[in-house]
Amino acid sequence: MTAIPSGDDFAKHATVLAVPAMHCAGCMSQIERGLGQIAGIDSARVNLSSRLVKVSHSADLDDRDLVLALANIGFEAQVRHSRLDAPVSAVKPLLAPLAVAGFAAMNVMLLSVSVWSGADGSTRGMFHWLSALIAVPAIAYAGQPFFRSAWKALSKRQTNMDVPISIGVIVATGLSLYETAMGGAHAWFDGALMLLTFLLAGRVLDAMMRDKARSGVDALLSQAASGATIIEQDGRVIWSPSGDLKNGMVMRVAAGERLAADGRIVSGNSQFDRSLLTGETTPIIAGKGDDVLAGTLNLGSPVDVIVTHAGEDTTLAEIARLMEASTQNRSRYVRIADRAARLYAPAVHTLSALTVLGWLIAGASLYDALVIGVAVLIITCPCALGLAVPVAQVVASGALMRAGIMVKDGSALERLAKIDRALLDKTGTLTMGKPVPDPDTIAEMDAREAGIALTLASSSSHPLSRALAGALTARGVKAVALQNVTERAGKGVFGEADGQQFALRRPETAEGTAVALETGRPSSRLVKFADRLRPDAVGALAQMDQLGIKTSILSGDNIPAVAQIARETGLSAQAGVSPAEKQEAIGRLREAGYNVLMVGDGLNDGPALAAADASIAPGSASDVGLHAADFVFMQESLVAIPQAIRASRATMRVVKQNFALAIGYNILAVPLAMAGLVTPLIAAIAMSASSLIVVGNSLRLVRAAK
Numbered sequence: 001m002t003a004i005p006s007g008d009d010f011a012k013h014a015t016v017l018a019v020p021a022m023h024c025a026g027c028m029s030q031i032e033r034g035l036g037q038i039a040g041i042d043s044a045r046v047n048l049s050s051r052l053v054k055v056s057h058s059a060d061l062d063d064r065d066l067v068l069a070l071a072n073i074g075f076e077a078q079v080r081h082s083r084l085d086a087p088v089s090a091v092k093p094l095l096a097p098l099a100v101a102g103f104a105a106m107n108v109m110l111l112s113v114s115v116w117s118g119a120d121g122s123t124r125g126m127f128h129w130l131s132a133l134i135a136v137p138a139i140a141y142a143g144q145p146f147f148r149s150a151w152k153a154l155s156k157r158q159t160n161m162d163v164p165i166s167i168g169v170i171v172a173t174g175l176s177l178y179e180t181a182m183g184g185a186h187a188w189f190d191g192a193l194m195l196l197t198f199l200l201a202g203r204v205l206d207a208m209m210r211d212k213a214r215s216g217v218d219a220l221l222s223q224a225a226s227g228a229t230i231i232e233q234d235g236r237v238i239w240s241p242s243g244d245l246k247n248g249m250v251m252r253v254a255a256g257e258r259l260a261a262d263g264r265i266v267s268g269n270s271q272f273d274r275s276l277l278t279g280e281t282t283p284i285i286a287g288k289g290d291d292v293l294a295g296t297l298n299l300g301s302p303v304d305v306i307v308t309h310a311g312e313d314t315t316l317a318e319i320a321r322l323m324e325a326s327t328q329n330r331s332r333y334v335r336i337a338d339r340a341a342r343l344y345a346p347a348v349h350t351l352s353a354l355t356v357l358g359w360l361i362a363g364a365s366l367y368d369a370l371v372i373g374v375a376v377l378i379i380t381c382p383c384a385l386g387l388a389v390p391v392a393q394v395v396a397s398g399a400l401m402r403a404g405i406m407v408k409d410g411s412a413l414e415r416l417a418k419i420d421r422a423l424l425d426k427t428g429t430l431t432m433g434k435p436v437p438d439p440d441t442i443a444e445m446d447a448r449e450a451g452i453a454l455t456l457a458s459s460s461s462h463p464l465s466r467a468l469a470g471a472l473t474a475r476g477v478k479a480v481a482l483q484n485v486t487e488r489a490g491k492g493v494f495g496e497a498d499g500q501q502f503a504l505r506r507p508e509t510a511e512g513t514a515v516a517l518e519t520g521r522p523s524s525r526l527v528k529f530a531d532r533l534r535p536d537a538v539g540a541l542a543q544m545d546q547l548g549i550k551t552s553i554l555s556g557d558n559i560p561a562v563a564q565i566a567r568e569t570g571l572s573a574q575a576g577v578s579p580a581e582k583q584e585a586i587g588r589l590r591e592a593g594y595n596v597l598m599v600g601d602g603l604n605d606g607p608a609l610a611a612a613d614a615s616i617a618p619g620s621a622s623d624v625g626l627h628a629a630d631f632v633f634m635q636e637s638l639v640a641i642p643q644a645i646r647a648s649r650a651t652m653r654v655v656k657q658n659f660a661l662a663i664g665y666n667i668l669a670v671p672l673a674m675a676g677l678v679t680p681l682i683a684a685i686a687m688s689a690s691s692l693i694v695v696g697n698s699l700r701l702v703r704a705a706k
Helices: 007-011 025-036 063-073 092-116 121-142 144-155 162-181 189-221 315-330 332-342 344-361 366-379 383-402 412-417 426-430 439-444 447-457 463-474 537-546 559-569 579-591 603-611 623-628 640-674 680-703
Strands: 014-018 041-047 052-057 227-231 237-241 250-253 262-267 270-273 284-286 303-309 405-407 421-424 431-437 483-488 492-497 500-505 514-518 525-533 550-554 572-574 596-599 614-618 631-633
Touching (some): 014 063, 025 041, 025 052, 025 063, 121 144, 121 162, 121 189, 144 162, 162 189, 162 366, 189 680, 344 366, 366 640, 383 405, 383 640, 405 640, 412 614, 412 640, 421 579, 426 559, 431 439, 431 463, 439 463, 447 463, 447 492, 447 500, 537 640, 550 559, 596 603, 603 614, 603 623, 631 640, 640 680
Parallel strands (some): 596 614
Antiparallel strands (some): 041 052, 227 250, 262 303, 270 284, 405 631, 431 525
């Protein structure tokens, strides 16, 4: 009797496998269902965007068993040892077949034109043989993605969308060779090649969009340091990769270095840039006993940090998991379309088989019945349906790109078109994300005071110091000579001249962001900083209101800073919100029936950007924000947001028209093919024409972003 592993046994053994050939919901259900039937496997969860399968299994199964199990289901797999391994792309393997099919189709079509123009006898036979010489090897090569998939499915007594495609192409090629050998009038090499070209083009476009959807998590993981300097108990200093870090180790983090693990400072104090994690642009001061997180940047002095969470337990890894899970949830929109497509294969098989059988019963020869059956297979090819969405997305994406808006995930156009609720981060999104000193305060300074401020500010790399130095320099202020200028972490910049002390320091109390300038006068001068709204922010928000979208602010910044922007924009706001709370807020709105747009820029916005129905980030956002968002606008103006929404809605109108055209084509063409009124060549032309009509309709989106 085989012992049944406990839940704990499964939890301790999880393997991640990359499955490059997985491309639709049919593949997903086939893998999850197939692995679920194997003894020792508790669960198998597929992520279609990353083409990964996470398998929870007992200790009795190793990597080789799992790879073999997937091979038996019909999919080649590779074990993914680390989250940092290069992602698997399905685009590259399809490019060469697409190029071969397209090039061969163009050449065979040129030969076919001669036959259509009236070539007869030996001339027609020569053109048919030339076509065969070009088409047969091209079909054998370019059709491999479909043939291999179909063969694997059939060998497991299953079927998928590639089976009728393969049957149609192979039978059409076989009948064409027969016709060529017998000196017949018709050959359909051109139809078979055109079929492969359109199908491969649609599959490449789909794979490109899925790769872009995955890039956000990869960018986030790339933020982690590759390792850390470890101080051992005997005093030795060694370098340790981040994967080998353990709780209790002591890391020495130099100035300018990112942390490789979460930990607590045991000696030293410094400033840390946590903007990638929290969105807060102002560095924080941390000293002995304070917690610091992986991915943050040490801006000041070296510190020793004892590791409390390493590897997959860090906050950075948790945010990556949230983003990946959200990406997977979002792909459910795609699953609906894929599930509908799964009905295609059995429906077409049945239709074609009934056609052949019906004509045989009616007295037709086997050859004639097969020709009509192939025509049904070709004419029902879902090329127009397959192109209806991706071509419209690509054209609209190009239009938006020319307008300075990059589309990261084509399916997001569909989701953005339905948006009726928007949440905007403050710093770097509604505002420019750059603190600016109060111009009135700067104007009140005399030349000596401004010179002292410039000398002190230019001696620090703190963002407030850089902003103050920039503003003073722009006014033509000249620095004065100071001695012993030093920067003290968490306190400010200090200097002296003629025995007098000067300082640009952190104020004892201040509302909002400010620095205190001490120039030897009885009282220090408080220099307040403010973040400017983006250009056209109020106008852009008014346009969103006209589009029927309710908008509010959701920010991790402090209450006074957020309240100021809320007053200027007239929006309701929520301040001091953590990444998880942002994600929860989006979840509540979605449960209430809203379609939510998240606009943010920082790493702290990553989970929210991924969890929302659609997301937009400014071009000045962090790398993670840029990759997590569905759209990135490169211009400073917020008008890009309503512009993208209008383009998305136009795209969906065209997509619906494309579906209507494709369905109308099938309703008209299929009965004609079944009636024997359409040859395989006419079927291929009709199929191609329907695809071209869909493409032509989609090209109307060239001006979608105007």
